[in-house]
Amino acid sequence: MGLKEELYEILEEAKKEVKKIKDKKLFDELRVKFLGKKGELRNILGKLGALGVEEKKEIGQAANEVKDKIQELIDEAAEKIEKQERAARLKKGVPDISVSRTIPPIGYYHPLTVIRDKMIGVFKNMGFSVEEGPELEEEYYNFDALNMPWYHPARDSHDSFYITKGKLMRTHTSPMQARIMQKRKPPLAVVVPGRCFRRDAVDATHSHTFHQMEGLVVDKNITFADLKGTLLTWAKMMFGPQTSIRMRPDYFPFTEPSAELAVTCPICAGKKCSVCKHTGWIEIAGCGLVDPEVFKNIGYDPEQVSGFAFGMGLERIAMVVYGIRDIRYFYENDMRLIEQFVK
Numbered sequence: 001m002g003l004k005e006e007l008y009e010i011l012e013e014a015k016k017e018v019k020k021i022k023d024k025k026l027f028d029e030l031r032v033k034f035l036g037k038k039g040e041l042r043n044i045l046g047k048l049g050a051l052g053v054e055e056k057k058e059i060g061q062a063a064n065e066v067k068d069k070i071q072e073l074i075d076e077a078a079e080k081i082e083k084q085e086r087a088a089r090l091k092k093g094v095p096d097i098s099v100s101r102t103i104p105p106i107g108y109y110h111p112l113t114v115i116r117d118k119m120i121g122v123f124k125n126m127g128f129s130v131e132e133g134p135e136l137e138e139e140y141y142n143f144d145a146l147n148m149p150w151y152h153p154a155r156d157s158h159d160s161f162y163i164t165k166g167k168l169m170r171t172h173t174s175p176m177q178a179r180i181m182q183k184r185k186p187p188l189a190v191v192v193p194g195r196c197f198r199r200d201a202v203d204a205t206h207s208h209t210f211h212q213m214e215g216l217v218v219d220k221n222i223t224f225a226d227l228k229g230t231l232l233t234w235a236k237m238m239f240g241p242q243t244s245i246r247m248r249p250d251y252f253p254f255t256e257p258s259a260e261l262a263v264t265c266p267i268c269a270g271k272k273c274s275v276c277k278h279t280g281w282i283e284i285a286g287c288g289l290v291d292p293e294v295f296k297n298i299g300y301d302p303e304q305v306s307g308f309a310f311g312m313g314l315e316r317i318a319m320v321v322y323g324i325r326d327i328r329y330f331y332e333n334d335m336r337l338i339e340q341f342v343k
């Protein structure tokens with residue numbers, strides 16, 4: 001008998017065996033028997049080596065056809081039995097949990113969401129609560145309450161989107177400091193994540209829309225040491241236990257004294273690289289003790305309470321942590337970026 005005849009013999013045999021099967025578990029055995037590595041078809045293919053080129057081609061093709069046919073036979077029969085079993089289950093009143101076979105596509109968290117949630121987790125562990133505030137803000141909370149009256153030069157650095165007279169898209173999350181203090185009594189420890197807006201020209205490090213996280217702690221006898229301890233703990237939990245912090249004098253109208261916070265570059269662990277511009281440090285936040293004037297504006301007595309505040313840019317932190325070099329990537333919804341952030 002020629003190889004071709006042997007092939008068709010195998011096909012006929014498979015047809016007979018498929019018909020006999022009533023239990024779907026046995027189909028796997030059948031697949032192994034005919035199509036597996038030590039199966040009957042392989043056996044024939046093993047003999048091809050001895051043939052001439054033309055014949056090899058012909059038998060090879062026939063073998064492929066037979067293989068496909070057997071595959072099809074088994075699949076069809078398996079599906080038929082599956083259907084019968086399902087119908088039987090339904091008759092008995094058993095709910096059919098296999099009907100929907102489509103698995104919904106799994107979404108990804110945006111890198112800014114990942115960073116925001118991680119930060120919230122860290123601050124919650126330290127006893128902070130989380131609040132959110134309005135993006136369309138009153139000029140009073142955005143500026144005046146924070147010690148920035150209309151003539152204050154710091155307003156110039158906040159190029160704002162005014163919507164109507166006295167209302168603007170908030171330029172930072174700091175207005176929530178005033179709102180929270182106005183509605184609650186100390187002691188309080190709150191973080192406020194949120195979106196902010198400035199009329200900045202868009203480039204690799206600037207965007208008209210960006211995200212901040214504000215922090216505020218007010219109680220009796222809060223000192224600069226509390227601020228430093230809180231931020232050091234945050235930095236270690238965020239970037240790893242080897243992280244240290246550096247604070248340098250800075251200026252903000254609503255804190256006094258004010259500082260700029262830098263953390264050990266998480267990319268090179270302080271050994272100096274291009275991300276930290278070869279300094280070993282990444283400037284990451286502004287902070288300070290709440291200015292007594294702000295307490296007075298809000299109705300707290302600065303003789304009775306003290307506090308600290310900080311503001312962090314989420315884009316900046318995400319760019320450092322993930323090595324994202326252009327802030328515009330965050331807003332383009334390019335799946336090639338987003339897909340890297342499965343959580």
Ligand SMILES: [Zn+2]
Nearest residue numbers: 265268273276
């Ligand atoms: Zn570095």
